[in-house]
Amino acid sequence: MPASRMFDTVLIANRGEIACRVIRSCRALGIRTVVVYSEADADAQHVRQADEAHCIGGPRPADSYLRGEAIIEVARRTGAQAIHPGYGFLSENADFAEAVEDAGIVFIGPKAASMRKMGSKAGAKELMQAAGVPVVPGYTGEDQAPARLQAEADRIGYPLMIKAAHGGGGKGMRIVRASAGFAAALESCQREARNAFGRDRVLLERYVESPRHIEIQIFGDAHGRMVHLNERECSAQRRYQKVLEESPSPFLTPALRHAMGEAAVLAGRAIDYVNAGTVEFIVAPDGGFYFMEINTRLQVEHPVTELVTGLDLVAWQLAIAAGEPLPLAQEAIAQRGHAIEVRLYAEDPEAGFLPGSGRLERLRLPAPDAHVRIDSGVVEGDTVTIFYDPMIAKLIVHDADRPRALARLRAALAACDIVGPKSNIGFLERLARHPAVVGATIDTGYLDRHLDEFMPAADIDADLAAAAAVVRLLEQERLAQRVAAASNEPDSPWATADGWRLGHRGGRSLALLHGERRIAVRAHGAAGTYRLTVEDRETTVEGARLDGDALSLRIDGVGRRMRVAAEPHRLVVHDGRRRLQVEPVPLYRHEEAGAGAGDDRVVAPMPGRVVVVRVAPGDAVAAGDEVAVIEAMKMELSLKASRAGTVAEVRAGVGDFVEADAVLVALEAE
CATH class of the missing domain: 3.40.50.20 (Rossmann fold)
Known part of the structure; x- marks a missing residue:
């Protein structure tokens, strides 16, 4: 039925x-x-x-x-x-x-009994080991005395991972590379686990260097049947948070895929699993794989499995919960093409991925079609609140093979535009073009080790800057034409905005603001043909035409086509590989006196709850000392003194909820 x-x-x-x-x-x-x-x-x-x-x-x-x-x-x-x-x-x-x-x-979902077996990572590991599923060496005992944990860590050896025994989502995890750093990492891990899950028990396990993270989607029914729907690779991670997920894994051989699928089904049978679950494995460079955990729920990245199998996993969940048998046998489950998912977040990668909040003034995502899927819980005009995960949308693409899927992903990201809270779109665009992703060599620690490779280049792309200036010039000329057409002398040269002067053409100056950097532009010419000086670089532009959101032009003789999002106070140009966002500003600005002040205060970068205060009035601090920790959007944010000094006031206590820019600690004036 x-x-x-x-x-x-x-x-x-x-x-x-x-x-x-x-x-x-x-x-x-x-x-x-x-x-x-x-x-x-x-x-x-x-x-x-x-x-x-x-x-x-x-x-x-x-x-x-x-x-x-x-x-x-x-x-x-x-x-x-x-x-x-x-x-x-x-x-x-x-x-x-x-x-x-x-x-x-x-x-x-699964039975409560199955959940309880997996609710503790320690108990789950012991159960899997008994069932014959490969596990990483470690310690899962109930004795959580710091001395015992230190001794067990020294026995297992380093590098070593501390993991919260209850919970998931990358919370309560720390890597320790030497015995001397274990105690501090343990304290931090336990505090985060206690705040996130209400329990601070941890387990210890040997840390596998340069691992891949590969998970197997399983389904079981109430009639004793169990299947797997193949794998998803989630090796692109930052601080244990998945950034890019794909299926099939480019790392697995057919033999390894078969072995991992069988191990996942064995793990599911060991706990009498019913409904959707995900068995997660860590995979060593030599192909050795080890059980990590079973997530007893649908995963955020389940759409990639849906796209390569052609199945609706939520519909499967509903049918199985209603008592139906599994819709397909193992041999009938197909794997077609390649799917990739990334998550668009309200966060600022250049500020340590600080979560953001606020109204989505503009939200432009690619139109869904046979190759692009959008899963989102917000639309333009909605607000990303401070109380929950700051995800804006999941962008999922599918095509016949991995290179085509990556091309679809890049094109889909180029079509995204968000105004309001800062977003990670630029970061994802660089990720989708990085050699470690394109070459499928990325491991779970690569992003943390090489994060600078995924940050914006220090130098602004000169062609993008020129294109932005051209868009601004064309807009000014259009406006002038409309004004002239409505005047008493529409053909008068004095009504144009092309730099016309008696006997010659003059120049026009523009200023564009990119972050804190001011870009000065000097332009000669009009009607799509210009000689530009962008900062110190001279560029010739010909044939510039703005048609809706498409800009076509020749820059130094090379034809280019770019996507444009032009608004009164914001301009974005995208050439298919890189984007540049600038703000048109007056040519001359008066800088307010006292700019850069505020070193005497430590403020909350966003709304949150104070979880740690490390100083008291009269304490001496050095530059960079942690003075407080706040929890916001499921993250702990460490707040540090910007200079050395003496604490004058502490204006918030543990448990207090504070607004953005609230002063938490004030130092005595120098």
Whole structure:
């Protein structure tokens, strides 16, 4: 019997992109959807797209999306027969899954007993080892005394990884390369785990150098059947957070793919797994693979599996939860073409990937088609809040092979434009062209070791700067033509903006601001033909024509075509490889007195909660000393003194919620 006949109404216990994703599959099956939302999400897209929505509390997750009893009560009131947990929040909470079942409602996911076996990384590792699944040597014991952990770390040897025993998403993980650094790393890891998961137990394991991260999607049904849907490679990571995911893995051989698939199914059978799950492995350069964990939920990167298999994994989840057998046997699961996913975030890569928030004044994403898929929980005009993960959208591409998929990805990224909070689009564009990605040699630590390779070049591309100046000139000329046409003397040379002077053509000056850098431009010419001096470089431009958002021109005799986003206070040009964003500014600006002041204060870079205060009034600090730590958007941000001095005031305490730019620590004036 189809799932649509079993479930009339499904409640989605999540928000954002995954809630919208589940709504889409339910709608295709004729299933009515109910969602819950926090006060911060009253106008969110999942609220607008669902058939019914209920507010369950304040903006903090603990006051809303983590309130299992409130979610179950909404399911009872609305007659929902099943609850889909999405990912994050309560999706891997065994107590919640059990409470849902006890309420007579179907939990769309694995059994609580299976979750509990995987809820502890330590217990999971021991269970997998007993089942014959390869595991990395380490320590998973209950004795968590610092001295015991130090001794076990010294026994295992370095490099070594400390991992939170409960949780995931890259939280509560530290690499230690020498015995002397273990104690400090342990303290930091335990604090982060305690804040993120409520428990600070850790496990230790040998750190595999230059590893690949490869995961296998599994599905089990209530009839004892288990299959895998092949692999996804997630080796492009920054601080254990996945940045680019793809399927199939360019690293795996057919033999290794088969062996890992069998090991994943074996792992699933070891815990009597039902519904969707992901078995994650770390893979050494020699092809040796080791069990890491099972994520007992759908993964953020599941779309790449959907695109290469042609399957709707949420529909599979619904059918299996309704008691149906697996739709396909192992040998019937296809693998067609290549798919890649990246995540667009509101964050600033040049400021240490500081999460951002604010209204999406402009959100331009490529139009979905047979090769491009967009999964998003926001639209233009929505707000990225400080309370949740700052993901804007997932961009997924598919084509016949990996080189074509990478080309699709680059083209899709070039079509993206975001105004409001800063975004990681430029970073992703550089990632998609980097030799380590193109050549499929990237390992899980490469981004952290070579992050500077993915940052913007110090020098501004001269052709892009010239193109930006040309767009500005063409806009000025168009405006002047409109003004002249409306005047009493439309043909007067005095009404033009082409630098005309009696007897000769004069020059025009422009100023463009790129970050903190001011670009001076001097232009001679008009009507698409110019001689430009951009800073110290002279350029000849001919045949410039602006048609909508397309700029075509010849720069020093070479024909170029660029994409343009032109607004009154912002200009972006993109040549298909690189983009330049500038702000037209007055030729002369008065710099405010006192610029650069503020060294006497340590301020919050964004709203957040204070989790550590390391100083008190009267303490002496050196430049670079950590004075406080705040938690915002699921990240810990270390705040440091910009100069040496004596602490005059501490204006926030542990647990305080602070706004952006709030002064946390003040130093005595020099």
